[in-house]
Amino acid sequence: MISLIPLESVPAFLLILVRVTSFFVTVPIFSYRNIPSFFKIGFGFFLAWMMYYTIDIPVIPLDEIFLLLLLKEAAVGLLIGLIAFIILSAIQIAGGFIDYQMGFAIANVIDPQTGAQSPLMGQYLYTIALLFLLAVNAHYLLIDGIFYSYQFIEIDRFVPFENESIVTFVMSTFNKMFVIAFQMAIPVVGSLFLVDVALGIIARTVPQLNVFVVGLPLKILVGFVILFVSMAIYIMLVRNLFDLLLQTMRGLMQLFGGV
Template sequence: MISVDINQLYGWLNAFLWPFIRILALLGTAPLLGDGSIPTRVKVGFAAIIAVGIAPTLDPMPDLPTGSFAALWLAVQQVLIGIAMGLVMRIVFAAVQTAGEFIGLQMGLSFASFFDPATGANTAVLARFMNNMALLLFLALNGHLIMLAGLIRSFDVLPIRVGSLDTNGWGVLFEWSSQVMVSGMLLALPLIIVLLTINLALGILNRTAQQLSVFAVGFPISLMTGLVLLATVLPQSSSFLSRFFEEGYSTMARLAQALAGGG
């Protein structure tokens, strides 16, 4: 007769629960996999399948009663780790959307916005377009698989254990968040320079020929020039985005090492 005691049940439950919490936290915040259009049940089921698959390969879990305060604190730590690693890649796409906001402002398309379910706010059409382009490139480069592989490797660098997370890890996340403005501006810079030059020329024209309605002439010129530049520049931005994705994967690894106290 097979007998199972409470300690064995705790061991089986913990072997599944702690990895599941970290994986689900990443799926809730990561780009593409954490999109609001994906049902919550699908995310939970996907996280459960991954947790069941990797649980036998992980180090032994802490011997904690699942209903104790120590286990609750350990669960909170796993949530924070998963959210932080998901935010690293979310910042990459936030930078792409910021570039779209900058370009749309110079083209005169900043007023064209609609509600974005993924962000829960109004988003410029051009920012949404560039975000979709980055998502397609991310999918084509198997970025979602590399991101999940980085999460699974984090269990080796940052194993599930009783203790506290190193505060230097949050410094890595805050430092990486500056890429929203830096990389967003770099991505939009070629178009911004040309469009600012056109606006400067129109301003000079308005001073020299005041009878000319610059507002009636300038908007079509800025819009047409911006569309031509987008058709020229966006196909060449794949190399920039590919390097940006690679930096995101490296930052995920640095974040896990820093949270573990390794640098």
């Protein structure tokens, strides 16, 4: 028999449900638009149902404090998923750097997660990264992240959002995102910079050669060759990036919990 939730515990279950479903709104993989909303809501409901029986649930009355707790749970779920999305966005930013050097900056594709235009190579590298994360069952670790968030952020406690350390942590996460994106793009960008230097020297020594006609296909060819050669390095960087993602989520939850 499937045990039902006691009536006095329904507010606590609603708080769990709000945090889980808010987490699925922004976290990578689960927040994709091509995943049906009914699936997200249903998966969040059953996950919240299982979590209800595995964490300590206090009795929460239905009063004005409950409404504030609902807002707190929604903000916590959104921010934890958003910090994970920010870290993985480094891949698309690196692809934007590569596109600008290869001449693909004018060609964009639609990102299925946000519905906005994204760089061509950025979406290509991002798709490879997501396939790698799914292959190593990294999406289970994302679900573990929202499950273990209750060890740091209790369901009946408020979060000190006005804490300056939280703002500093988010700003440092942005800085890390751009540094990682630059590190991922530097093999291709650096090689194409050398190609530009070589084309500039050729243009000065052989004025009869139209470098504008030769340069674009040459840079595309060199860019693809460097990407093919350095693909193993990208997979290693994606693995390290996901480790950083989990550490960032844990650090944010510790700040939310006042640890």
